[in-house]
Amino acid sequence: MPVFTRLRQPQETPAPENPAPAPEEPTNTPTHHLRIPWPLILTTLSAALVLASLLLPNSVAALRLNRFTRIPGEAIIGAAILLALPRRPRTVLAAVMGTTLGALTVLNLLDMGFRAYLGRGFNLVLDWSLLDDAQTYMADSMGGTTATLAAIAAVALVVLLLLATALATVRLAQVLAAHKQSASKATLIAGTVWITCTTLGLQLAGMPIASDRAVSALTIQARRVQDTLRDEAAFAKEAKEDTFGATPGAQLVPDLRGKDVVFAFIESYGRSAIEDDIMAPGVGRTLDTRTAALEKAGYRAKSGWLTSSTYGGSSWLGHSTFLSGLWIDNQQRYRTVTSGDHLTLTKAFQKTGAWDTVGIMPGVQKAWPEADFHGLDKVYNAFQLGYEGPKFSWSTMPDQYALEAFQRLVNSKKRDKPLMSEIILTSSHQPWAPIPKLVDWDDLGDGSLFTPIQKAGKNPQDIVSDTTKSREEYGKSIEYSVTALTQWLERYGTKDTVLVFLGDHQPIARVSGNNASRDVPVSIVAKDPEVLDNITAWNWTDGLKPAPDAPVWKMDTFRDRFLKAYGSTPHPATN
Known part of the structure; x- marks a missing residue:
């Protein structure tokens, strides 16, 4: 008989009725893995x-x-x-x-x-x-x-x-x-x-x-x-053409002979300062107050609007446009005109030989070869005005001090000729913090008294980060600069002083508003009634605050209008 071997199957062990609980897994062992794609x-x-x-x-x-x-x-x-x-x-x-x-x-x-x-x-x-x-x-x-x-x-x-x-x-x-x-x-x-x-x-x-x-x-x-490349060549040719380029010195501004003429630029003094809802009330009161103070001192003023070639910054473009009668709206144009011999408004006074010419430039802190372009015999930069006080953010010194230094170093000196001065005021430069405060003019000294004022001022970082505060402080800075300048005139001006002052451009959009105009105020102030009679045809507003509907001219047209108004004879020069 064949022998069969039975394979024995493994026997299943019956589960106990009360099974012992399985050991718990360690709590630090994840039960699943999250796959990040x-x-x-x-x-x-x-x-x-x-x-x-x-x-x-x-x-x-x-x-x-x-x-x-x-x-x-x-x-x-x-x-x-x-x-x-x-x-x-x-x-x-x-x-x-x-x-x-x-x-x-x-x-x-x-x-x-x-x-x-x-x-x-x-x-x-x-x-x-x-x-x-x-x-x-x-x-x-x-x-x-x-x-x-x-x-x-x-x-x-x-x-x-x-x-x-x-x-x-x-x-x-x-x-x-x-x-x-x-x-x-x-x-x-x-x-x-x-x-x-x-x-x-x-x-x-x-x-x-x-x-x-x-x-x-x-x-x-x-x-x-x-x-830009096309404009460079075209502007070089334009800069060589000048309505008054060949005018003899004797025929330039004869109606201002014997007058001490001051051209002053107020940093960022734009139309928004006079018309914006936040800035206008304070600036407007200041302009009205200062107009009344000047009238009490025997001065009259007329004001209008100029459209600047720059906006928010690059002040030198506005300065050169106003003075040269050329539209300088970029750095290449600026380099071209300042390296040439185009007649500027300030150089016209130098060309007559009848004026000493000087520049007060507290914002200049390095070599400034543009002095020849401006027609200035002497320039006082930030380090030559004797200031020993603190800086106010970008501004090297308060406007009041710069004006007092001008008076002490230049304007009070005896001379054989009247003086033509160009003054750049910087206290209203952004970020508008801290802002100087006016002090007694007799106490200015070397400017050290501004140290506690500067320390007590607002932090620029707090102003820069807040649009409303920037607008408020900007307005205050304009009030300060206008007051300092007109107080200087009230204090030191004479019957022969003629002050022309204007803004160089509007403040940045965060302050002036998006799509704001490029207009800036311009004023002429004098005691001699004939000085303002010469510009009657301009239809400017009486006082320091131009009316909303006062004439608006492009800034580059001012030079020729001014020269003609005060008796200059055009003799075009073409090279």
């Missing part, structure tokens, strides 16, 4: 950065959500090109595209800053030097450490932005290549939608759905460069 997150962030860069506007006022709900045509074209390339050329081109997009974003951010502060966009050819001026201003206003840290942060941000946009574009190019078939279909659909939206003019949230913002931004920058 890093590739998806990285791709999403890359797409967001690229789209934001493509759609970013170039002004703060335009930073609204509806600007970023559009379809950028540049992204569609870029995707189509990258999909058609092999791996290596695709990667290289994507990196170049991303770096270019990062650079365009930097330019858009610079445009935002320049529009907010100077009322215009950034100029690739001319404006790099202004960045150094901005750091100097910040160091004077906020301290050297803050300025250095801000500069380091700005450079780091630029480098990071260029690198991030390059890496983001490369990442998106890799994703497109990995899903080539579906990406090609999506690109075709997006292109069709973009063309349809463009053709029909479809909008979403008040903005066209189809966008070409990046191409437009590049076009704007290219046009600025082209216009």
Whole structure:
């Protein structure tokens, strides 16, 4: 019989009726793992950065959500090109595209800053030097450490932005290549939608759905460069033509012979100071009060408006426009005119040989070769006025002290000729904190008494960060400067003193308001009634406060109007 071997099956052990509880797992052992989809997150962030860069506007006022709900045509074209390339050329081109997009974003951010502060966009050819001026201003206003840290942060941000946009574009190019078939279909659909939206003019949230913002931004920058280069040659020729360039000295301003003439610029004294709801009440009272005080002292005044060539800053552009009779609205024009021999209003007095000419420049802290252009025999800079007190943010000294130093060093001296003076007052320069206070003129001394006033003043950082406070303090600074200047005239002026004073530009948009005009007040004050009789035809307002409907002239027209009003004979010069 065959022998069968029975394989024995393992017997199941019956479960006990009261099983012992299983040992608990250690509490530090996770029961599950959360898997973070890093590739998806990285791709999403890359797409967001690229789209934001493509759609970013170039002004703060335009930073609204509806600007970023559009379809950028540049992204569609870029995707189509990258999909058609092999791996290596695709990667290289994507990196170049991303770096270019990062650079365009930097330019858009610079445009935002320049529009907010100077009322215009950034100029690739001319404006790099202004960045150094901005750091100097910040160091004077906020301290050297803050300025250095801000500069380091700005450079780091630029480098990071260029690198991030390059890496983001490369990442998106890799994703497109990995899903080539579906990406090609999506690109075709997006292109069709973009063309349809463009053709029909479809909008979403008040903005066209189809966008070409990046191409437009590049076009704007290219046009600025082209216009700047073209303007350079045209202006060089314009600067050589001068209505009074060949006028003999004997035929310049004969009606002012024997007069001590002062041309004074008040920093940032703009139309907004007189008409804005916050600043106007205080500034208006000051102008009315000072008009009455001057009339009591025997002076009369007439005032009008000039449209400045600059806005928010770059005061030297306004100064040179007013004095030269040429429209100086950029650094290249300024360099061209100041390096030539164009006749300025102040140089006209020097050319007569009948006046001594002097400049009081408390804002000048380095070599200033423009003195020849201004026609000044002697210039007193910030270090030559004897001031030993503290700075007030950017301003090296209070206006009251600068005017007293002018009186002590120059105006009180005996001389054989009358004096023509150009004075730049700086106490109303932003950030408008701390602001000096008027003290007794007899107590000014070397300015040391301003130390406790400066220490008790407001912190500029608190003012800069608050729009309402900035407007309030700006108005107070204008009140201070106008009062200091007119008190000086009331105290030291004579029957032969003629004061011409004006603002060089409006304050920044945060103070003057978006879309504010570029108008600034201008006044002429004198005791001799004939001085103001000569400008009766100008129809200016009596007093220091120009009426809202007073004449508005471009600032570059003032020189010729003034020279003609006081008897100058035109003799054009062309070279």
